[in-house]
Amino acid sequence: MGVILKQSVQNTVISYLGVALGFVSTILLFPNILTADQYGLTRFLLSPAFVFAQFAHLGIKNVVIRYFPYFKHTRDSRSRLFTLTVLVAMVGFLIFSLLFFSLENILIDYYQEKSPLFTEYYLYLVPLVFAILFFETLNNYVRALQDSITGSFLNEVVMRVLIIILLIVHFFDFISFELFMVGFVSSYCLQPLYLAVYLYRRDELTFSNPINDNIRRLAKSMSVYGLYSLLGGITVHLVGNIDIIMLGSLSDLANTAVYAIAFYVGSVITVPQRSILKIAIPVLADLIKEKKHEQILNLYRRTSLNQIIAGSLLFIGIWANMHNLLGLLPEAYQGAKWVIITIGAAKLFDMATGINGGIIMNSKYYRFDLYTNILLVILTITTNYLLIPTYGIMGAAIATAFSIFVYNAIKMVFVWIKFSMQPFQWTAPVVLLIAAVCLLLSFEIPYLFNFYFDVILRSLLIAIVFLGSILLFNLSDDLKSLVNETLKRTGDLLHKK
Template identity: 30%
Template sequence: MGIVRRQGLRNTVISYAGLALGFVNTVLVLPKVLEPRQIGLTSVLVALATMFAQVSAFGFGNMGVRFFPYFRQPETGHRGFLPFLLGVPLLGFGLVAAVYLAGKPLVLSWYAKDADLLREYYIWGLVLALFTLLLNLQDTYLKSLYHTAFSSFAQEIILRLLITAGALLFGGGYLNFHGYVLWYIGASSSIALLLTLYTAYIGELHLRPTRAALRVRPLGEMLSFGAFALLGNVSGVIITTIDSLMVGSKVSFDGAGIYSVAFFISTALVLPFRALYKIAFPLLADYWKDNDHARMADFYQRTTRLNTLLGCYLALGIGLNLDFIFAQMKPAYAAGATSVLILLAGRLFDGITGVNGLIVVTSPRYRYDLVFNASLAGATVLMNLLLIPRLGLTGAAVAASVAMVLINIARTWFVWHSFGLQPFDKRVPLILLLAAVAGLTAWLVPFVHSLFVTMLLRSTLLTAVYGGLLLLTNAEPQVRETMQKLLKRGAA
């Protein structure tokens, strides 16, 4: 657990700093200077770019993490792994680009209400897709090398600072909206270039292709894994982006902008989970390689307890203070408050069920993850088709949350049934009970003078009660250990 703690701590610190910057972007900057329709455009472009980037990758992100332990050999440049990792997806991107351009009339017909606005920036979505692909592949490579902190820093800090700067320039009149969109795409694209420079800096930019890369493991095995991972990844992207795309299509770009802001507020809950998963993925691959089920079982339960503890605290902190959060924006964005609460519930369940998805993907039975994702993607599209016309933004949130709950129930059962691993111990229900008590206590605080003062009182009380109960009951031993270390440092 040593490397997990070190890298996980760095990623968590970076993620929380990114959370603060994301809050500034989403609450204090973007909704103050941009109309919902304008934010809706960028969210749709990002969703389209993400979709096409995943198709282009041909599952090589997952393949890279899964098979890199067999390639790891620094003295030979890891046997040509990086050129192999980049080569096939870049060939795939050429095909995807042709489909993207040929499908322009069809895509514009889906967004008939805002077709004029989307038409102007359609080609830029392809540029964003290319750099999204490169970013994802380089992030995979750095994960495999256990160099995750800088990648997190670039994506969570630098990118958000650049987006904030662009919004401020737009708000100050130095950029028109066209200039802001180009700035946004340029900022996102520059992160991929920055990771290339970092990879060269640490001496791991090995771009010379070698035939050895095709002999480390059977090529058919790697391509087969990539093909299955592709279908799984596309299903995953559908699950996470289809709501924004369909709100933009079925409602409007205004609705997509409001939903995008609500969606981001809820993502504050998952940042500590993502920080841990970055290092968990290659670690689990090594556990499977070594057939070390005991350490995997211990890791599974520890991460579940930690995710439960942090997830409950963040979900309560966000949910109790939504009035304050939406008061910082233009009034139109408050229509997404119900969506935030529903999304928080789904994301909390996703975190509590632990790393089940990563265990399946890195296991010898990885093909079953495709069944889960493909079935769920279909169900998600169907639920969105049924619920968005009837419930609008709330329907999209319900569909997304139900999707997260269903896939995690299925995966958790599968991991337990197939490998005898389950994420829960007796401490998890206790943590949930303590969180409920702390949340109820904070919720009982009435409105005091202003939303800001009320937010401070509720947050302080939530922290004090929750933290005190955790220390008193020792529901999670790491909390007491961390507190003791901090006290020792303070005394020194």
């Protein structure tokens, strides 16, 4: 757990810095600088771009993580794997481009009535897909080298800083909205370029003939795994983005903007999850390869508990400060409260189930992930189609939450049956009970003078009571170790001074 805990903490710090920057851009700047239609356009371009990028990588993104342990021992074998990775991604992008330009008229006709602004910028999808495809592919190779920090910092911090700069420049009329959109897309294109330079400096950006005996021996299993992970990845991203995509056609870009903000806030609680998974999954792949069942179980349960603790704290913190949050948004965004709570609850359940998806995807049962994903896509599209016309953005939230719950429940039960392990310990319900009590107590706290005092003091009180209770009842060894290590380092620093 050493490397996982260390990089998880580093990723969490980076992610929270990214959340702070995201708060500035998403809550303070985007809705107050762009019109609802314009902001909805930026979200609406990204959602299909992420889905298309999942198709374009042809499964190679996940193959890198799964099979890197077989190639990591020599520079030559890593070079062959890297070359294969880039070539497959390039082929996937060419296939996407051919399909996109063949079907562009259908795409325009579908969104012309409800989201006409999209039809003016739909070509921006092509460079966005390229940027997302190669960032995710190269970043997974970097993660396979057990460096989860570089990609996190680039995606969570650098990207948000660039977007904030673009928004400010547009606000002062130095650039038009058209140039803002050019800069918006270009900022995504900088990510894979930076990773290419990073790999070059590490002497990992090397190309050679990707075919050798090792590749031939693993070719069949890599191809099958890549195919299933491709189909599974597309379905996962469809589920994660279909609400935005369907809102654009069944509603309009203004409602898409409101939902995007609500979804962003509700998803803030997953910051610790992303930090943990970035390093836990590569380590898990090694453990599964070595068939270390006890260590896998230990990793499964500890990541689940740590995610429940972090996710619960953020969830009750957001709910307790809902009045402050909505006070920062324009009138058009005031209907976001229950969307935020619904999405947040679903994300908390997703975190609570731990790394069940990683266990399935890195085992011989990885095909099962595809079957559940196909079922989930059908369920998500159906529920969104039925609920959005009647309930609008709340319908999209209910459909998404229901899909997340079903998806994770199925995977958790499957892991329980096939691997005789489940993520929960007796401490999990105790943590949730403490969180519920803290939330109820926060409702009794009156408004404290002004916005800044209220946010800081209310959040601080919740954090002290929640984390203090967990430490008092000794519910998490990792939290206890983290606190002790922090106190020790602080003491050493003060002693040196």
